[in-house]
Amino acid sequence: MQEIYEQNIEIDKLREECGVFGIYDFDGNDVASTIYYGLFALQHRGQESCGIAVSDTRGPKGQVQSYKGMGLVQEVFTEGGLSGMKGDIGVGHVRYSTAGASTRENAQPLVLNYIKGTLALAHNGNLINAPELREELSYGGAIFQTTIDSEVIAYHIARERVTAATAEEAVAGAMKKLKGAYSLVVMSPRKLMGARDPYGFKPLCIGKRDNAYILVSESCALDTIGAEFVRDVLPGEIVTITGDGIHSDTRMCIPKEKQARCIFEYIYFARPDSCIDGVNVYQSRIMAGRFLAMDSPVEADLVVGVPESGNAAALGYSLQSGVPYGTAFVKNGYVGRTFIKPKQSSRESSVRVKLNVLKDAVKDKRIIMIDDSIVRGTTSDRIVSMLKEAGAAEVHVRVSSPPFLWPCYFGTDVPAREQLIAYERTVEEVREMIGADSLGYLKLERLEEMADGLPICKGCFTGKYPMEPPKEDIRGSYEK
Ligand code: SF4
Numbered sequence: 001m002q003e004i005y006e007q008n009i010e011i012d013k014l015r016e017e018c019g020v021f022g023i024y025d026f027d028g029n030d031v032a033s034t035i036y037y038g039l040f041a042l043q044h045r046g047q048e049s050c051g052i053a054v055s056d057t058r059g060p061k062g063q064v065q066s067y068k069g070m071g072l073v074q075e076v077f078t079e080g081g082l083s084g085m086k087g088d089i090g091v092g093h094v095r096y097s098t099a100g101a102s103t104r105e106n107a108q109p110l111v112l113n114y115i116k117g118t119l120a121l122a123h124n125g126n127l128i129n130a131p132e133l134r135e136e137l138s139y140g141g142a143i144f145q146t147t148i149d150s151e152v153i154a155y156h157i158a159r160e161r162v163t164a165a166t167a168e169e170a171v172a173g174a175m176k177k178l179k180g181a182y183s184l185v186v187m188s189p190r191k192l193m194g195a196r197d198p199y200g201f202k203p204l205c206i207g208k209r210d211n212a213y214i215l216v217s218e219s220c221a222l223d224t225i226g227a228e229f230v231r232d233v234l235p236g237e238i239v240t241i242t243g244d245g246i247h248s249d250t251r252m253c254i255p256k257e258k259q260a261r262c263i264f265e266y267i268y269f270a271r272p273d274s275c276i277d278g279v280n281v282y283q284s285r286i287m288a289g290r291f292l293a294m295d296s297p298v299e300a301d302l303v304v305g306v307p308e309s310g311n312a313a314a315l316g317y318s319l320q321s322g323v324p325y326g327t328a329f330v331k332n333g334y335v336g337r338t339f340i341k342p343k344q345s346s347r348e349s350s351v352r353v354k355l356n357v358l359k360d361a362v363k364d365k366r367i368i369m370i371d372d373s374i375v376r377g378t379t380s381d382r383i384v385s386m387l388k389e390a391g392a393a394e395v396h397v398r399v400s401s402p403p404f405l406w407p408c409y410f411g412t413d414v415p416a417r418e419q420l421i422a423y424e425r426t427v428e429e430v431r432e433m434i435g436a437d438s439l440g441y442l443k444l445e446r447l448e449e450m451a452d453g454l455p456i457c458k459g460c461f462t463g464k465y466p467m468e469p470p471k472e473d474i475r476g477s478y479e480k
Contacts, residue, residue: 012374012376012377012378012379013268013372013373013375014268014373014375014413014414017045017095017096017124017125017126017411017413018045018093018094018096018108018122018125018411019042019044019045019046019093019124019216019217019218020042020091020092020123020124020183020185020204020215020216020217021035021091021093021215021217021221022091022092022186022187022192022194022214022215023035023089023090023091023192023215024088024089024191024192024212024213024241024242025088025211025212026211026243027088027210027211027212028088029088029212030054030085030086030088031087031088031089031090031212032052032054032082032083032085032087032090033082033083034209034225035052035091035092036052036073036077036082037221037225038092038214038221039073039093039094039221040073040074041218041223041271042094042216042217042218043072043073043094044269044271045094045096045124045217045218046094046095046096047071047072047094047096048071048095048096049068049069049070049076049094049095049104049106049107049108050068050069050073050076050093050094050095050107051067051068051069051076051093051122052066052067052068052090052091052092052109053065053066053109053111053120053187054066054085054086054087054088054090055087055089055120055189056086056087056089057087057088057089057189058088059087061117061118061189061190062117062118062189063118064087064111064187065084065085065086065087066111066120067081067085068093068108069104069107070103070104070107073094089190089192091120091121091122091185091187091192092109093109093123095107095108105147106147108121108148108150109187110122110146110150110151112155112158114158114162115162116161116162116167116188117188117189118189119154119157119158119161119186119188120186120187121150121154121184121185122150122184122185123148123150123182123183123184124183124184124202124204124217124411125180125181125182125183125197125202125410126149126180127149127152127153127178127179127181127182128179128180128409128410128467128469128470129177129178129179129180129470130149130152130180133156133177133178134149137155142155153182153184156173156174156178157170157173159174160173160174167186167188167191167193167240168191168193168238168240168247168249171186172249172251172252175195175197175238175252176252178197180197180201180409180467181197181410182201182202183195183201183202183203183204183217184196184204185204185215190242191240191241192213192215192240192241192242193239193240193241194206194215194233194239194241195233195238196234196235196236197235197236198254198259199235199254199258199259199261200234200236200259200260200261200277201262201410201411202262202265202411203217203218203232203270203274203277204216204217204232205217205218205231205232205233206229206230206231206232206233206239206246207219207221207225207228207229208227208228208230209225209226209227213230213241213246214227215233215241218271218276219273219274219275220270220271220274223273229275230246232277234248234250234253235253235254236252236253236254237249237250237252237253238252258455259454260455260456260457260466261276261451261456261457262410262411262457263450263451263456263457263458264401264412266279266281266285266450266451267285267288267309267373267450268309268372268373269412272285272308272309277454278454279451279452279454282312284450284451285312285313285316285372285400286312286313286315286316287449288313288400288442288446288450289313289314289316289317289319289320289370289400290316290317290319291316291446291449291450292313292317292398292440293316293317293318293320293321293323294320295440295442295443295446296398296440297321298438298440300323300366300367300368300396301323301366301367302323302324302325302328302361302365302366302367302368303318303323303324303325303326303367304326304327304328304329304361304362304367304368304369304370305329305370305371306329306369306370306371306372306383307329307331307355309372310369310372310400311370313370313372314368314370317368317370317398323368327358328357328358328361328362328367328369329355329357329358330355330356330358331354332354332355332356351379351382355383355386357386357387357390358390359390359391362390362391363390363391363392364392364393365393366392366393366394366396367387367392367393367394367396368397368398369395369396369397369436370398370399370400371383371399371400372399372400373399373400373401373404374399374403374404374421374422374430374434375404375414375415375420376415376419377421377430377433377434380421380434380436381433381434384397384435385435388435395435395436395437396437396439396440397434397438397440398439398440398441399440399441399442400442401441401461402442402447402458402461403420403422403427403430403441403461404422404460405417405420405422405423405462406459406460406462406463407460409459409470410457410459412460414460427439427441444458444461444462447461
């Protein structure tokens, strides 16, 4: 039996955990198909599972229809299934797991029936105190259906709601206990709420289309559904959308200088057509390329990007240096979720299945190849040798992020330190391993400039996290 990849084959990249979407249509239109298209635009944030939950605010309180499954959005939902989901308020989710197994039970949104009605929740991020919170709830009699920390959040909100005057007060009460990264969309029978952790690790923004309000991880999804961007949810803010409009609670916000957005949204995760906290993702990648050209110049004939996220930085490098920008790789976009992994002995490699080199474009040329990151380094050597086999005279690798050296506890799947190519190796040693003629990384101090001065998290590069990290690696701890 050949091994089957469970995921899209990726070329040595980190993975984002999730994308969230919520909508409330005050004209009473069904929202399920809009959520579907919104999730479709967020597919890059998670390809393992997805789900939609809707409710009719004019119907009986607490009647929620939900459907979720393993796979891509277009695989899980059918036209018939969507049209059967009736409701003018709803939430949706796409997931890749970093904590909690990849199973249907762990798919979101989570729907919880409790004394005050029904709650549906979708979450992006990772809590660093989820094991303690789960234990506390378990001793109180809670029985968990899933192994994800999102359920811990849902339980806390439900528990707070029993005594809180309103659903948004219950979210605020729960937030006081949560430590870590979370962008949430929460649907109660008559309200749509969104919350972002005080550090602002993960993005969340507000959109509007006609008489409908939307809460979503990335603004690119607003374009997809024909909605206009209203504003970002502030780090620490809770927004509540009801028939009276948007209400904002900023009591949990912290001083701006303490915020810590995940810089990886700008480097790689987010779609280039998104804008996060006022910073255009595409422009920030162009800037990273410009910085590489300033800080690691090299004489060459052509600058190329490793698709897709290396392309913008390659253009930035070209604009800054004057070295012409070109295309060296053609990407096969049809590699699906299940993919038969080539055998070790086979001449086909998963890299070659996904990428091919335009030989005429690189032959006899000195190439600067821009990649957004090198994580394990397992594919960089193959990409470099593909260029050389195609006749490139020299291959100079420039990376639009600093070297990875530390784990992430906030929802990004950084592998163990020993697996990181830069761990305990000099840049020269890494260069030799990947077979490049030269190698340059983005300087650490350039990261803030890349995010236009916004306070950022750069823990996976420095080991200095915006909050005390857990004593041990908690990722996936519920499976133990
Ligand atoms: S440690 Fe790295 S990946 Fe994790 S939140 Fe911080 S910047 Fe993002």
